Amino acid sequence: xxxxxxxxxxxxxxxxxxxxxxxxxxxxxxxxxxxxxxxxxxxxxxxxxxxxxxxxxxxxxxxxxxxxxxxxxxxxxxxxxxxxxxxxxxxxxxxxxxxxxxxxxxxxxxxxxxxxxxxxxxxxxxxxxxxxxxxxxxxxxxxxxxxxxxxxxxxxxxxxxxxxxxxxxxxxxxxxxxxxxxxxxxxxxxxxxxxxxxxxxxxxxxxxxxxxxxxxxxxxxxxxxxxxxxxxxxxxxxxxxxxxxxxxxx
Amino acid sequence: xxxxxxxxxxxxxxxxxxxxxxxxxxxxxxxxxxxxxxxxxxxxxxxxxxxxxxxxxxxxxxxxxxx
Amino acid sequence: xxxxxxxxxxxxxxxxxxxxxxxxxxxxxxxxxxxxxxxxxxxxxxxxxxxxxxxxxxxxxxxxxxxxxxxxxxxxxxxxxxxxxxxxxxxxxxxxxxxxxxxxxxxxxxxxxxxxxxxxxxxxxxxxxxxxxxxxxxxxxxxxxxxxxxxxxxxxxxxxxxxxxxxxxxxxxxxxxxxxxxxxxxxxxxxxxxxxxxxxxxxxxxxxxxxxxxxxxxxxxxxxxxxxxxxxxxxxxxxxxxxxxxxxxxxxxxxxxxxxxxxxxxxxxxxxxxxxxxxxxxxxxxxxxxxxxxxxxxxxxxxxxxxxxxxxxxxxxxxxxxxxxxxxxxxxxxxxxxxxxxxxxxxxxx
Numbered sequence: 255x256x257x258x259x260x261x262x263x264x265x266x267x268x269x270x271x272x273x274x275x276x277x278x279x280x281x282x283x284x285x286x287x288x289x290x291x292x293x294x295x296x297x298x299x300x301x302x303x304x305x306x307x308x309x310x311x312x313x314x315x316x317x318x319x320x321x322x323x324x325x326x327x328x329x330x331x332x333x334x335x336x337x338x339x340x341x342x343x344x345x346x347x348x349x350x351x352x353x354x355x356x357x358x359x360x361x362x363x364x365x366x367x368x369x370x371x372x373x374x375x376x377x378x379x380x381x382x383x384x385x386x387x388x389x390x391x392x393x394x395x396x397x398x399x400x401x402x403x404x405x406x407x408x409x410x411x412x413x414x415x416x417x418x419x420x421x422x423x424x425x426x427x428x429x430x431x432x433x434x435x436x437x438x439x440x441x442x443x444x445x446x447x448x449x450x451x452x453x454x455x456x457x458x459x460x461x462x463x464x465x466x467x468x469x470x471x472x473x474x475x476x477x478x479x480x481x482x483x484x485x486x487x488x489x490x491x492x493x494x495x496x497x498x499x500x501x502x503x504x
Numbered sequence: 505x506x507x508x509x510x511x512x513x514x515x516x517x518x519x520x521x522x523x524x525x526x527x528x529x530x531x532x533x534x535x536x537x538x539x540x541x542x543x544x545x546x547x548x549x550x551x552x553x554x555x556x557x558x559x560x561x562x563x564x565x566x567x568x569x570x571x
Numbered sequence: 572x573x574x575x576x577x578x579x580x581x582x583x584x585x586x587x588x589x590x591x592x593x594x595x596x597x598x599x600x601x602x603x604x605x606x607x608x609x610x611x612x613x614x615x616x617x618x619x620x621x622x623x624x625x626x627x628x629x630x631x632x633x634x635x636x637x638x639x640x641x642x643x644x645x646x647x648x649x650x651x652x653x654x655x656x657x658x659x660x661x662x663x664x665x666x667x668x669x670x671x672x673x674x675x676x677x678x679x680x681x682x683x684x685x686x687x688x689x690x691x692x693x694x695x696x697x698x699x700x701x702x703x704x705x706x707x708x709x710x711x712x713x714x715x716x717x718x719x720x721x722x723x724x725x726x727x728x729x730x731x732x733x734x735x736x737x738x739x740x741x742x743x744x745x746x747x748x749x750x751x752x753x754x755x756x757x758x759x760x761x762x763x764x765x766x767x768x769x770x771x772x773x774x775x776x777x778x779x780x781x782x783x784x785x786x787x788x789x790x791x792x793x794x795x796x797x798x799x800x801x802x803x804x805x806x807x808x809x810x811x812x813x814x815x816x817x818x819x820x821x822x823x824x825x826x827x828x829x830x831x832x833x834x835x836x837x838x839x840x841x842x843x844x845x846x847x848x849x850x851x852x853x854x855x856x857x858x859x860x861x862x863x864x865x866x867x868x869x870x871x872x873x874x875x876x877x878x879x880x881x882x883x884x885x886x887x888x889x890x891x892x893x894x895x896x897x898x899x900x901x902x903x904x905x906x907x908x909x910x911x912x913x914x915x916x917x918x919x920x921x
């Protein structure tokens with residue numbers, strides 16, 4: 255018998271602190287699998303962010319720089335410009351990228367920085383206890399939208415993948431999910447593609463992962479995965495929004 | 505012929521592996537690990553074909569698969 | 572011995588040139604009056620040395636780019652003026668907490684708020700009392716001439732690397748805009764080993780740079796470690812004295828005010844008044860020991876600043892009990908002339 259599935263080398267053999275059913279664990283592992291597949295572990299420097307994923311350096315066996323909340327894209331820019339030969343990515347949640355860091359994210363894309371942003375969108379602020387995020391959906395109850403998000407009062411959820419795809423400097427931009435095996439397989443492909451764009455010095459790549467937060471959504475892992483399918487995907491559609499590497503893409 | 509191994513002390517009983525298995529061959533048992541979580545286990549070893557979807561969907565890298 | 576190379580240089584440009592002479596190859600900034608000559612010079616000249624200039628989208632973005640660049644061990648700089656420096660405070664706090672070296676230049680303008688574009692010294696508290704959150708310090712260097720703009724910026728990089736800390740160069744609009752002949756130095760930057768730098772985990776264990784310490788006791792320990800470092804920084808105290816040996820009253824001023832008041836002191840001396848000048852060059856670490864030493868025989872100090880009273884507090888803390896400390900402050904908006912300050916000296920001299 256041959257082992258067909260095991261922990262990737264880039265992921266340290268330590269327990270995750272994430273809640274049961276949280277997709278951070280899956281996404282961390284997919285990223286690590288990609289780092290292994292392209293032999294990037296020793297070349298990578300990650301600009302970590304603030305949120306449930308703040309402990310990147312405890313989980314990934316790579317060099318990691320902590321960034322102030324929201325500023326990972328700017329920190330990554332500083333890292334990549336001084337060390338263009340390294341593989342540089344950020345890993346940011348919806349507060350970090352879509353609220354605080356939206357300017358830094360858009361401008362890094364606009365400058366065509368040769369980095370990869372991994373955006374984990376779970377429509378809520380997990381680490382701080384379940385407050386409204388820029389991506390929180392209509393009617394969704396959070397601790398700071400206790401009556402349910404109302405567009406008239408709180409505005410609309412932001413579609414970051416679409417926004418990033420509009421930026422001229424973006425080379426590759428897609429949105430994926432890991433709530434079903436089928437979606438997970440597509441997510442792997444998208445992540446690989448994003449990494450290839452950087453490896454081949456083709457510019458800025460971006461992958462948005464729809465993710466669940468069973469604890470703050472107050473749902474079981476199963477229902478949370480279903481919510482992604484039934485409620486999130488219709489508003490945040492999966493797919494590739496931009497791919498400059500394809501000759502026939504606009 | 506395939507084998508799955510669960511690192512039980514890492515399992516959080518989230519049940520996503522159970523949902524993922526196309527053969528419905530897994531279950532969340534009553535056994536609690538040292539973190540107090542009920543651990544997932546295989547209930548139908550014979551029919552496992554090593555597709556590894558359980559391992560892919562597991563958020564805690566609990567499962568290893570041999571084929 | 573070869574003739575020194577002398578050039579008439581704009582104050583802001585001198586800072587940029589000092590940085591490049593120190594081997595700085597990365598600059599991240601954002602336009603703001605009165606320091607735009609700094610990013611403009613860097614934009615023009617960094618490419619010729621294989622360096623990188625980025626005009627970032629904001630002062631927040633640029634301080635974070637500095638943080639990232641510093642984390643890989645590169646010599647990098649950002650510059651701004653007062654309101655832009657306010658924006659950078661969180662980034663500076665993170666750099667201090669994570670022990671990332673970098674140089675931040677503040678060519679102060681008038682505040683608070685949008686204020687104005689004329690010179691001021693209203694950022695003294697911001698520069699020396701942290702500015703950002705938490706118990707940290709940055710070395711603060713205060714030039715008073717275009718030559719010092721150049722020399723102290725060069726020095727800032729060595730200090731940043733020596734202490735693994737952000738270092739601030741605190742000038743103002745006057746120092747940025749004036750033009751003076753300066754001696755250009757031959758670049759030979761000191762090499763610092765940086766085993767902590769993030770370069771990719773090849774041939775070594777992976778490492779990280781952070782300021783977060785959640786486990787019980789760790790942050791306390793970390794803060795004491797930083798505190799010890801700040802005590803060691805006291806070795807970098809720098810100051811200058813002028814005509815203090817026989818002085819009856821010593822003026823304490825820094826930066827452009829020290830420059831102006833030197834002329835006022837000369838005018839006072841012509842009238843037989845025994846006035847001298849104590850000029851701090853490092854605002855942190857503040858030259859409290861030399862000032863205290865001076866106050867053993869000189870009992871009257873006159874602090875003059877372009878604000879409503881900031882450095883005067885440090886002077887009062889430093890001098891011997893029983894010393895008299897007078898203060899003249901002029902908030903920004905009207906630059907005092909040597910005659911203006913001479914009149915103030917006359918009012919308090921005794």
